[in-house]
Amino acid sequence: MSKPVRVRFAPSPTGYLHVGGARTALFNWLFARRNGGTFVLRVEDTDAARNTPEAVAAILDGMRWLGLDWDEGPEVGGEYGPYYQSERGAIYQKHADRLVASGHAYTDESGALRFRLPRLPIVMDDQVCGRIEIDRSRAQNRDGEPEADMTLRRADGGWIFHFVNVVDDLEMGITHVIRGEDHLMNTPKHIELFQALGAEPPVYAHIPLILNMDGSKMSKRDQGAELGRYAQEGFVPEAVVNFLCLLGWSPKDDRQVMSVQEVIPLFDWDHLNRSAAKFDYEKCLWLNSQYLAAENTEAFTARAKAWLGPVENVPADKLDAAIVLLKPKIKHLPELREHFSMLFDAAASVEAEARAKATAKPETKAGLERVAGDFATLEVWTAESLKASVESSAKALGVKPGALLFPLRVAITGQGHGADLMPALELLGREAVLARLAARTAQLFG
RNA sequence: GACCCUUUCGUCUAUCGGUUAGGACACCGCCCUUUCACGGCAGUAAGACGGGUUCGACUCCCGUAGGGGUCGCCA
Numbered sequence: 001m002s003k004p005v006r007v008r009f010a011p012s013p014t015g016y017l018h019v020g021g022a023r024t025a026l027f028n029w030l031f032a033r034r035n036g037g038t039f040v041l042r043v044e045d046t047d048a049a050r051n052t053p054e055a056v057a058a059i060l061d062g063m064r065w066l067g068l069d070w071d072e073g074p075e076v077g078g079e080y081g082p083y084y085q086s087e088r089g090a091i092y093q094k095h096a097d098r099l100v101a102s103g104h105a106y107t108d109e110s111g112a113l114r115f116r117l118p119r120l121p122i123v124m125d126d127q128v129c130g131r132i133e134i135d136r137s138r139a140q141n142r143d144g145e146p147e148a149d150m151t152l153r154r155a156d157g158g159w160i161f162h163f164v165n166v167v168d169d170l171e172m173g174i175t176h177v178i179r180g181e182d183h184l185m186n187t188p189k190h191i192e193l194f195q196a197l198g199a200e201p202p203v204y205a206h207i208p209l210i211l212n213m214d215g216s217k218m219s220k221r222d223q224g225a226e227l228g229r230y231a232q233e234g235f236v237p238e239a240v241v242n243f244l245c246l247l248g249w250s251p252k253d254d255r256q257v258m259s260v261q262e263v264i265p266l267f268d269w270d271h272l273n274r275s276a277a278k279f280d281y282e283k284c285l286w287l288n289s290q291y292l293a294a295e296n297t298e299a300f301t302a303r304a305k306a307w308l309g310p311v312e313n314v315p316a317d318k319l320d321a322a323i324v325l326l327k328p329k330i331k332h333l334p335e336l337r338e339h340f341s342m343l344f345d346a347a348a349s350v351e352a353e354a355r356a357k358a359t360a361k362p363e364t365k366a367g368l369e370r371v372a373g374d375f376a377t378l379e380v381w382t383a384e385s386l387k388a389s390v391e392s393s394a395k396a397l398g399v400k401p402g403a404l405l406f407p408l409r410v411a412i413t414g415q416g417h418g419a420d421l422m423p424a425l426e427l428l429g430r431e432a433v434l435a436r437l438a439a440r441t442a443q444l445f446g
Numbered sequence: 447g448a449c450c451c452u453u454u455c456g457u458c459u460a461u462c463g464g465u466u467a468g469g470a471c472a473c474c475g476c477c478c479u480u481u482c483a484c485g486g487c488a489g490u491a492a493g494a495c496g497g498g499u500u501c502g503a504c505u506c507c508c509g510u511a512g513g514g515g516u517c518g519c520c521a
Contacts, residue, residue, distance in 0.1 A: 012521045044521065112519050129451060140448050141517055147448090154519040161521045185450050185516035206451080208514090213457070215513060243458095246470090250459055254469040273459080276514055280457045283471040293484085328484055391480075405481035417482050424482095 005037025006175045009063075009070070010165065012044045013055035016220060017062035017227040019279070020180060020210045023244045027207055028178045029068045030245075030260070030267040040172060041073030045086045046159050062227045065237050067260070072172075080172040085164050092159050095167045095197060096152060104196040111155035115163070115193065117147065122188045127205035127269040129181075134188050150189055162186065166193040174202050181206045181276075205269065208248045208276045215278065224281045234307035234333030235284075236291040243284040247277040257290050289331035297324050307333045314340050321427050325419050342413040343424060346436050354416030355444055358407040365445040367397055367404050368411055372437045381430050383422035411440040 009025040011017065032039035041063065045051035060074060072078025082088055096113055099105035108114050119137045126132060139147035152163040169177060184206045194201040212218050218225040230240050238259065245263050246256070249271055255262075292300060304323045314322055326339045341348050358364065371393045378385055390408065394401040409421050412433065418424070425433050 010521095014521085047520070108519095110519080114519095126451095132450070134449075138448070139517070142447065144447055147517065151519050156519080158519075160519070165521085180515095181451065182515055187516095188450095189517095208452080211514075217514080246458060248458095252460065254460075256458090256470050275452050277459090278457060280471065283458065286471055329482080387480095394480080401480040403480090407481090409481050413482095415482090419482075421481050 003173075003175050005032060005035040006040060006173050007032050007037060007178060008040035008042050008169070008172065008174050009068075010042045010044050010168070011059050012047065013051050013059060015052070015055045016058050018218070018220070019225055019227055019244070020218060022062060022066060022227045023210060023247060024178065024180055024207065025063060025068050026066065026241060026244050027249070027267075027272075029070075030264055031176065031178060032071075033260075033264045034267040037175075038071045039069075040078070040080070040174070041070035041083065042168060042172070043074060043084045043086075044161065044165070045084055046161065046164055051086065058228060061231075065231050066227075066241055067237060085159070085168065088164070088168065089159070091171055092153075092164055092167055095170075096163075099152070099196055102196070105152060108149075112151050113153035114149040115152050115189075115196070117149050117189070118192050118195075119146075120192075122191060124187055124191060124204060126184070126187075127176075127203060128208075128272050128274050129184060129206055132184075136188055136192075162189055163193065166190050166197070169202060170194065170197060170199050176203045176205065178205045178207060181209050205272070207272060208274055210247055211276050211278050213278050213280065218279060222279075224279050224284065234303070235288050236303075239288040239291040240284065242291075243287050246283075247279070248273050257287065285331045292330070292332075293328065297327065300324075300327050304333060304336060308336065311340065314344050318344075318427055325423055325427060329419055339419060342415050342418050343428065346432070346439065348414050350410065350414040350440070350444065351416060354410045354414070357416060358410035359444050361403070362445075364403070364407045365441060367393070367399065368407055368437065368441045370397055371404055371408060372434055372441070375430065375437070376434060378430070381426060383420075383426045386425050387422045407444075408437075411437055411444060414440070 007028040009021075009028050011021050011025070029039050031037070041060075043056060043059070045056070056074070063070065070076060072080060073083045077083075096105060099115065100107075100113075103116070105113055105115050117136065117139075119139070121133065121135050121137070123131065123133050141147055150162060151160050153159050168174075187204055187206070191201045210218060212222050220226055227240075230237070241260055242258055245258065245260070249263075249267070250273065251258060251263070251266055252271060292303075295303065301320055301323050305319070311319060322340065322343065323336065326336055329339065330336060371390060374389045374393045375386070378389055390404055391401050394404050397404075405421065406416070409418065410416060412421070412425065412428070413419075428436075
């Protein structure tokens with residue numbers, strides 16, 4: 001009955017991939033996979049000035065990182081190429097000529113090619129926004145003048161987005177256009193263009209935009225806006241995809257952590273939302289922590305080391321153990337560096353609040369000195385023996401172990417939070433612990 | 447200015463006329479851990495406002511207000 005589904009993601013190479021664009025790509029990909037369709041990647045590089053190989057690479061890399069494989073497009077080819085608009089000039093010219101021949105387009109006095117807007121009532125059945133009826137004769141510009149005929153080609157010969165976008169969707173047999181809601185009111189013009197070209201418009205679905213937490217539009221500088229940053233910061237791509245799925249789409253049940261394989265069968269219009277979503281970086285981080293926690297130690301260690309690269313402030317023979325020790329403590333990989341500093345940098349600064357809490361009782365100083373003395377005489381240096389030692393020190397002093405453990409943590413790490421303390425002490429080794437303890441005890445109470 | 451979309455806890459959302467309005471992030475408390483977390487348990491927190499329709503509206507309709515978007519020889 002209906003034609004095989006063909007959808008596309010058509011980014012403009014601006015030098016980076018925006019999360020909004022990534023989410024649009026993801027939804028198109030999900031729709032294609034759900035319906036056994038074809039996912040096309042088309043590069044809209046008509047603006048020659050901004051188009052660079054690096055800018056294209058940022059998009060392709062981002063797509064690959066997310067796992068969004070395209071069935072047709074750059075590097076994979078396809079029967080509807082070329083997939084760079086900069087290489088499709090002849091196709092655009094052909095259709096422009098048709099429009100001129102049929103009286104739908106004309107060259108204005110400045111040399112630009114313009115589309116004679118039909119200005120007729122138009123009805124569009126958007127799969128997300130519902131039926132929208134527009135009286136195109138009432139469209140006007142900011143000055144209250146009737147909307148001017150749309151430019152198709154600049155006087156300098158450059159093609160305009162609206163035209164090439166429509167022509168390519170037509171030529172490439174795109175059946176469903178899934179794009180950001182910012183294009184919703186461009187759609188009447190696109191439909192008019194399809195009709196002028198004697199073609200049936202595709203099915204449209206305009207998905208809600210992603211905004212900053214304060215409701216403003218996300219720009220490159222906003223936290224979380226640039227997809228490449230997630231790779232740089234060692235995020236688990238599956239976690240980012242998971243998070244993006246939850247922005248404007250819902251499984252309609254209580255699930256939060258979902259793989260794309262679980263999402264695909266549920267990806268239909270009914271599961272899409274129609275209101276804009278604000279970008280909650282904290283929840284993205286939490287999802288990342290869920291994916292990290294689910295990994296076994298081998299996989300996590302490999303991931304961490306691959307991301308860290310050369311690590312100079314951690315002894316090579318302690319790196320793996322340190323990573324495993326910190327695995328349950330972090331939400332994303334950059335936190336490893338902070339913990340490494342706390343653990344292995346004797347000169348790291350002491351956090352003020354932790355210091356205040358640790359030094360609240362003056363007798364704690366003697367307590368730490370007692371702990372150090374007992375540590376010095378330990379026969380074996382393990383987390384278990386260290387724990388027993390602290391307990392014995394506390395008993396001898398007539399205090400609870402808890403009275404010593406927190407100050408000990410602060411004395412060793414300079415922070416009130418961090419890795420499991422006893423395993424951390426074991427990892428650091430007696431020499432380092434005793435030296436740190438002596439120096440920091442003096443520093444804390446000095 | 448014209449037109450369009452949108453409005454449930456701070457955030458993402460469930461609810462498709464009858465619910466103590468549910469879940470998750472964040473926050474707070476308790477338990478566990480004689481440290482830090484994880485985990486477990488509980489808590490604070492929402493239907494923008496005003497009219498209708500209806501026996502009954504978060505849910506349907508209208509209006510107002512807020513938010514977002516489009517109206518380019520940008521994409």
